[in-house]
Amino acid sequence: MKTEKTFVIIKPDGVQRSLIGEIIGRFERVGLKLVAMKMVVPTEEIVGSHYTLDPAWIKKVGEKSIKGYESKGQVPPSKDPIELGNRVLEVLKKYFTSGPVVAMVWQGAHAVPVVRKIVGGTEPLTSDVGTIRGDFVLDSYQMSDTDGRAIRNVIHASGSVDEAKNEIDLWFKKENIINYRLVQDAILYDVNLDGLLE
Ligand code: GDP
Ligand code: MG
Numbered sequence: 002m003k004t005e006k007t008f009v010i011i012k013p014d015g016v017q018r019s020l021i022g023e024i025i026g027r028f029e030r031v032g033l034k035l036v037a038m039k040m041v042v043p044t045e046e047i048v049g050s051h052y053t054l055d056p057a058w059i060k061k062v063g064e065k066s067i068k069g070y071e072s073k074g075q076v077p078p079s080k081d082p083i084e085l086g087n088r089v090l091e092v093l094k095k096y097f098t099s100g101p102v103v104a105m106v107w108q109g110a111h112a113v114p115v116v117r118k119i120v121g122g123t124e125p126l127t128s129d130v131g132t133i134r135g136d137f138v139l140d141s142y143q144m145s146d147t148d149g150r151a152i153r154n155v156i157h158a159s160g161s162v163d164e165a166k167n168e169i170d171l172w173f174k175k176e177n178i179i180n181y182r183l184v185q186d187a188i189l190y191d192v193n194l195d196g197l198l199e
Contacts, residue, residue, distance in 0.1 A: 003190050005112040006036065006178075008159045008168040009120075013100035015155035016040075021103055024133060024156060027119055028107050032189050037106035037169075037178045047171065048097040052090055054167040059086035069124050069142045078146050089151065096151035104172050110190070113162050120158045128154075 011024055025035070052058055063082025066089070070077040079085045107116060121132025124142055128135035134154045145152040159165035169178070188194065 003110050004108055005110065005162060005165075006106050006108045006169060007112040007116045007165045008157075008172065009105045009107060009116060010097075010157040011103040011105075012153070012155055012157060013096065013102055014153040016101050016103060018137070018155065020133075020137060020155055023137075025105075027133060028116065031109075031115060031119065032185065033107045033109040033112060033115070034181075034183050034186070035105060036108045036180070037173050038103065039173075039177075040101050040103050042101050043097045045094045045098055048094045049090070050171055051168060052093060054171065055164060059083055059090065062086045062089050065123065066142055066146075069127070075143060092145075092149065092151040096153070106169055106173060106178055113159055113165055116158045117160065120156050123154065124152060125154050 009024075009028070011021055015021070015024065028035070055061075060082050063079075063085035066085050067077045067080070067082060077085065079088075109115070119133060121128035121134035123134075124140075125134045125138035126141035128138070130136065133156055138154050140152050140154060142152065159168050
């Protein structure tokens with residue numbers, strides 16, 4: 002549990018909006034440890050592989066989108082979640098390949114759900130205040146779908162421990178994930194806070 006890893010990408014809009022430092026700072030201050038990082042311009046192939054690691058993702062993303070519309074009393078662009086999901090995958094390829102992104106692996110207790118909590122919900126219009134997407138973005142399903150582009154929500158984070166494992170294997174070589182100790186690990190995880198007093 003204490004060494005759980007999660008995969009994060011600062012998407013092209015996050016890099017362009019100079020949010021790299023802000024985003025890294027939010028994960029650092031909660032106590033997570035950065036164990037791998039690189040800047041790349043993704044290819045369509047890697048984006049396609051990334052989003053189809055989970056064969057059920059296409060349908061899930063479509064269903065989530067339909068719910069997002071219906072919860073606001075709006076009509077979704079399609080009632081078929083698979084059709085919607087496939088449309089999202091195509092616009093995601095365009096989005097991710099438009100410029101450099103920063104890919105990272107963060108490690109620590111409950112890394113996957115803690116990072117998702119800090120990142121916030123998919124649609125910035127309804128992401129909680131205080132989350133990265135809630136604080137820095139004003140996009141919506143309606144606006145992005147009307148313009149035929151992906152929701153620009155500045156960051157990706159794995160949704161589950163299994164998703165994280167697969168995504169880390171896709172984006173990083175094993176030898177580029179660094180096992181090291183941070184001084185603060187003792188304060189976060191040691192059972193007894195021995196050695197603090199002189
Ligand atoms: P996440 O895990 O919160 O990033 O959300 P998903 O895995 O469901 O979707 C991946 C990404 O696709 C999101 O972060 C958005 O950038 C984009 N996206 C998801 N759903 C929609 C949609 O219905 N319309 C559009 N235009 N983009 C979407
Ligand atoms: Mg996702």
